[in-house]
Amino acid sequence: MKAARVVLASALTLLTFAPFAGVSAQSVFPDGPVKIVVPYLPGGTPDIMARLIAPALTAKWGQTVVIENKAGANGSIGTAEVARAKPDGRTLVLGTTATHIVNGELYSKMTYDGLKDFAPVAMLGALSNVLIVHPSVQANNVTELIAFLKKQPGKLNYGSGGSGSSNHLAAEMFKSMAGIDMMHIPYKSSAPARTALMAGEVSMIFENVPTAIPLIKSNQAKPLGITSAKGAKVMPEVPTIDASGLPGYDMSFWYGLLAPAGTPDATVKKIHTDVMAVLQTSEVRGKLEGVGIDLSNMSTQQFKDYMRAEAPKWAKVVKDSGAKLD
Numbered sequence: 001m002k003a004a005r006v007v008l009a010s011a012l013t014l015l016t017f018a019p020f021a022g023v024s025a026q027s028v029f030p031d032g033p034v035k036i037v038v039p040y041l042p043g044g045t046p047d048i049m050a051r052l053i054a055p056a057l058t059a060k061w062g063q064t065v066v067i068e069n070k071a072g073a074n075g076s077i078g079t080a081e082v083a084r085a086k087p088d089g090r091t092l093v094l095g096t097t098a099t100h101i102v103n104g105e106l107y108s109k110m111t112y113d114g115l116k117d118f119a120p121v122a123m124l125g126a127l128s129n130v131l132i133v134h135p136s137v138q139a140n141n142v143t144e145l146i147a148f149l150k151k152q153p154g155k156l157n158y159g160s161g162g163s164g165s166s167n168h169l170a171a172e173m174f175k176s177m178a179g180i181d182m183m184h185i186p187y188k189s190s191a192p193a194r195t196a197l198m199a200g201e202v203s204m205i206f207e208n209v210p211t212a213i214p215l216i217k218s219n220q221a222k223p224l225g226i227t228s229a230k231g232a233k234v235m236p237e238v239p240t241i242d243a244s245g246l247p248g249y250d251m252s253f254w255y256g257l258l259a260p261a262g263t264p265d266a267t268v269k270k271i272h273t274d275v276m277a278v279l280q281t282s283e284v285r286g287k288l289e290g291v292g293i294d295l296s297n298m299s300t301q302q303f304k305d306y307m308r309a310e311a312p313k314w315a316k317v318v319k320d321s322g323a324k325l326d
Helices: 002-027 045-061 073-083 097-106 142-151 166-178 190-198 209-217 265-279 282-290 300-321
Strands: 034-038 065-069 091-096 118-133 157-160 183-186 204-208 222-226 252-260 293-295
Touching: 034 045, 034 073, 045 065, 045 091, 045 118, 045 252, 045 265, 045 282, 073 091, 073 097, 073 252, 091 097, 091 118, 097 166, 097 252, 097 300, 118 142, 118 166, 118 209, 118 265, 118 300, 142 222, 157 166, 157 190, 166 183, 166 204, 166 300, 190 204, 190 209, 204 209, 209 222, 252 265, 252 300, 265 282, 265 300, 282 293
Parallel strands: 034 065, 034 091, 157 183, 157 204
Antiparallel strands: 091 252, 118 204, 118 222, 118 252, 118 293
């Protein structure tokens, strides 16, 4: 009888404390290493951003944050892997305008939906491109360039990192809005396109601000305009395309962390809060703004709404460009 009472008391003790133990376990994030998939090759803007925030998140969480580069199909391969991952917050993707919006327009068959299959966690920031031309081009501003191309259609060409790349779509939007004609010369990436510009093989590129800076400083290219209507803090002397000859032109490309759809709201909120805190540290903020990133302070809901609002604009740009990757 005494033994039975002991067993009963033990069982009641377990029942009393078990719920609290469960709540405690569920509230701890992360309970293991966190992986950020960068769906591009090392060295690009997404990779730079991920590797800047990972050490700070490791310190904050007490768990290792690892970066895995999984490139291919304009970022779709690595992104698709995250869409299929367990929705526990421990597998994230550093997504972009391309991976979550543009690719859905470029590819007729996609293995994921950039909007439906992900939970937006934290928009890190946006990056503008800058229209740079070879020094031999007889135009010193956007107005002069448009005037030249209207008088001599097709006289100039432009390079890009390939069909569907940011520099390709920025140029196609420019062509459409200005009513001009330029030949597109696609390369495997932006690096050989920049080399071609320096050699005079292409007339211009709508290049990412960070990678355009060395060409401008060495006088190997002339900057004519920033693609974002906000301009670029690291290039205050360069006017926007919108204000210098093509009103209404506004294009920038966002970067953010996203988790698989179904990730618990509490986990999404924690990651968002911690990432935003990291972005505000002087070291991380200084390095990102130093390469032209316009940092974001959007909430998760604002990020989600922004993505959905951007989709129709990019659908039109891709359609007008005629770009298809399959």
